[in-house]
Amino acid sequence: MTNRRATIADVARVAGVSPSTASVVFSGKTPVSDTTRLRVIEAADSLGYTGPDPRAASLRLGRSGIVAVVVGSSLNFMFVDPVQRLLMDGLAEAVAPLGAGLLLLRRDDELDIENAPTLTTASIDAAVLIGCDGSLRASLPIVQARGIPVVVVEGDAGEGIPRIALDNRDAQRRAAQYVRDLGHARVAIVTLWQDAAGTVGWIAPDAEIAVDVTRDRLQGARDVFPDAPAFACAGSSIDDGFAAGRVLFADPRTRPTAVIAQSDLLAAGVIRAAEDAGLRVPQDVSVTGFDGVPVDGLAPYELTTLVQPATAKGRAAGAAIAAMLDGREPESVNLTSTFRIGNTTSRAG
């Protein structure tokens, strides 16, 4: 009744074969005669051996089957965003065939907790950085020094690091053009966060925005409406959009006839605010979103929005990782969004 777990050597001994043979029975890398296989399996059963210890295997093979996903501080915050969720789904799906799972890690610089796991200390085969803005970039040297493949989604990590990007500016421009073609001239923009602090409020016309997504989408809208005022939110949520909408619709004389929101959740909030202000959507105000994700509770509205291939983004990141682990050159990918017309936009009155 020893406490030690059985090892493959034990199994081999009981089965009366050599360790390598027993190993092969489990890995299937080499043909084994049926009788030996059976003996080994039986021995394993009798010992309660459930297969090779992954820890030992990963040392030997140099692979741990784990891909790190570096997220911001709070999982809760991150997964509020449907786009992130779909992204993770795509990623999980794409790395599964590699025998890899996703390890959630926080950013290295948020170490309030003693000896928390980090990119440096975790046994990982690769890392995915999401939204590589500033602070995330600090993680890079670490993984690079360890020689771990990295891929960046929605962000720029510099030379030689594959990126999975979106045509944010182009796509947003297309939506803006559509809005203009509908005859709208008084247009307001509701943006995602403009900085890490999540400063809420009107964005100065000449402000430099450090957050890639926000900047790019804003530029796209400004390509068509150069003077449109832009209001920055703290995050991507209905509540944030609602608060922004309240401000936009506060003054009946200056209120916009169309609002370009940088996410579907924000757009949903803006719509709520419009209703709240006694405005009908789309008759009195047109609203566009971005993302093309199902917004829980938005029915019967169907947003006019840009459908981004969120799951594909994850899959592309997974594919890049697979390539790198294979020793192949990873590709940076630039995905494109599709403009979809819903029932939240109409001709300017």
Add this chain to the structure above:
Amino acid sequence: MTNRRATIADVARVAGVSPSTASVVFSGKTPVSDTTRLRVIEAADSLGYTGPDPRAASLRLGRSGIVAVVVGSSLNFMFVDPVQRLLMDGLAEAVAPLGAGLLLLRRDDELDIENAPTLTTASIDAAVLIGCDGSLRASLPIVQARGIPVVVVEGDAGEGIPRIALDNRDAQRRAAQYVRDLGHARVAIVTLWQDAAGTVGWIAPDAEIAVDVTRDRLQGARDVFPDAPAFACAGSSIDDGFAAGRVLFADPRTRPTAVIAQSDLLAAGVIRAAEDAGLRVPQDVSVTGFDGVPVDGLAPYELTTLVQPATAKGRAAGAAIAAMLDGREPESVNLTSTFRIGNTTSRAG
């Protein structure tokens, strides 16, 4: 310019010390003289050595610093629920001091993908099973055979496995009592999924429900309103609640004056449906939720609901894991929800 990464042995050689000494410099387990430490650090720098290889360390130490979280099929689906997100946050927080991170794994039986990582093949120190209903229970023998500590959240895994549970029935009963005390008699219940398939519709009065949460909360409500009709939803979302609400409010003559929803998201949907049917909340219909999570876009309503300690649930699971890894006896915990009165309930007209 060899491609091999430097090992601690290389560092030791360059520093002119023994490998064990070099190791100790990194682990800090034993005092080292400043001069040697410096020499080792310098050697490491010059070789680009970033610290012990986690794979080797985990073999040696028998710890990988990874805790598996077994989720249903889709991350997207799972993380829609704010309760799950908070739970994960608490869990991450609680295992971080152990130097552990969270590995997302799918259920073993959903293996459509060849060689996907599983509870059997991943190097994990412990596992958390969330919502241990039926199919999840299949994972148990596997981990137990491997001698891996397991804790179950919101579900029953049988003997000897620590559980983190909630006072679902008691809590729901308290809410129901409150509703009754307000004078409501025609009450309907909107429930979470009643089976894995997510069958939508009225629940037969004598139906046996296999999903623990749903059953327990339903019993709590029925303790007070034994004959209240219950309508089952497919999931916990505003849209699901809306659909249910539509049915409840379809016939003005039989419509309930109060609805007990089994989650806040469902309650939000029911409220929408009520508005949609021209009913005012709470004047015409009272609605209660369950969970006490912020529902994006629900303002200005503040739900009358049961606030469950979602993050604490995660932390408790983490604590149980910490205990087991420490060789201590883990505790099963029974957390309690707090009844909170919002503005979605009022006296029966």
Add this chain to the structure above:
DNA sequence: TTGTAGGCGTTATCAG
């Protein structure tokens, strides 16, 4: 088809 031998990179133990 099976066995032998060596090493993957660490770290705990124990002796100096």
Add this chain to the structure above:
DNA sequence: CTGATAACGCCTACAA
């Protein structure tokens, strides 16, 4: 405070 030694459990040339 430092160093030698021995595992940790497995996999894979290579030889038989």
